[in-house]
Amino acid sequence: MSNLILGVGEFGASNSPADVVKTFALGSCVAVILMCPKTRTVGMVHVALPEAKINPEKARTRPGYFADTGIPALLEQMGRMGCDPRGRGFIVKLAGGARIMDPNNTFNIGKRNALAVKKVLWKYALGAVAEDLGETYSRTVAVVVSSGEVILSSPGRGDWKI
């Protein structure tokens, strides 16, 4: 078994049954997990911010950073791997988007990330079948390519599946 590890703003996909696609310690970031049942391909993008317009240069060099450029970039990569480039028939799961204890929500980038991700997915007529979003804990995400299992974990909270 080998790990495809994605850092902040990175995206990637695997159709190797031996792989686990993983990203560590999502705080306000959101992991968008796309699974193509037809080709048994798993893709993931680690989105850090909602919109590319805040830094277009960054979006050019690392599109995965933003919801509105990261999801299209991941779909394009999965398209090159034999999946439908519009994501038709995909299973979508979401995790992350945590918040700090802030009554005014000024710092709630997690919520804005989650909304931006859903908005982009809607453009492709995609919706999440499972999600673990918000709350005040960090999440590590591991997706087992062979089974499509999505396992979340957080220090002190153990692990669970969505």
Next chain:
Amino acid sequence: METCATRETILQAIRDIPLLSPSAAQLLQLSAQDDYDIQEVIDIVKCDAALTARLLKIVNSVAYGLVHQVTSVDRAVSYLGERVVAGIALADSASALFDKELQGYEGPAGELWAHDLRTAIAAREIARYAKSPLSADLAFTAGILHAVGKAILSDFLKQTAPELLGSLDGHEIHDYLDGERRLLGIDHTEAGYLLAQAWELPEALQLAIRWHHQPAQAPAAFQPLVYAVHLGCLLAMMAGSQSADALQYHLDKGYSDYFDLSPEQIALTLLEVNEAFSTLQHALHESGDPIS
């Protein structure tokens, strides 16, 4: 919830921690002064052969992408900046603390350093939005040091995280600090503060460590710095943290007395935290720094 440690056990553990190297201590003292000459930093580094070698390795690492090799301490210090130099000296001097596995917080080795470095970068960026002048250098250094108390308490908090988080989720305790105090009679900010006193760090750094989760309790003159570290720590947790206490502290909205921060500026700061952290982490890794 019980542990076998008492406050006195922890105070003894603090007394047992070795002092900082002379160069690290001098650089930290210098960074807290309002004005100092970069030549003073260079002179301190030149007296420490190991630190000199480390800085040259870092500045010449691929992560910085310099065309010409830097061979002099003067250029290395001016390129890296005094705050990074002080941080590297501190990391070298106290790597046993900063790189240890945080078992009590269920955090892997290197997690404390990673969180501290992210906080330092965030505090430095936030200092730019201060309503009255605030030294970005000082904010960076305070960020590097702010959570050192966790390295002390971690050994005494083993296997307590699930219960502490349960108490927090059930609103039985106010935040993670409250939980630490109930278990041990001391929290990580006070433990870090006592260590900072033992290390004879400048008062500004001591107070940033002590009040970074309760900035309104800091003396008024130090509040801009303490709020910068407070916000930096929270932003670092938003950027990602593998520690049970991540995101388990409250935002003190009094920050708006000292900083003009819009949601867009917060997002840009987060972007910078991730970028600068990645660059520094790669540079430290390539240089063979134990903390990377």
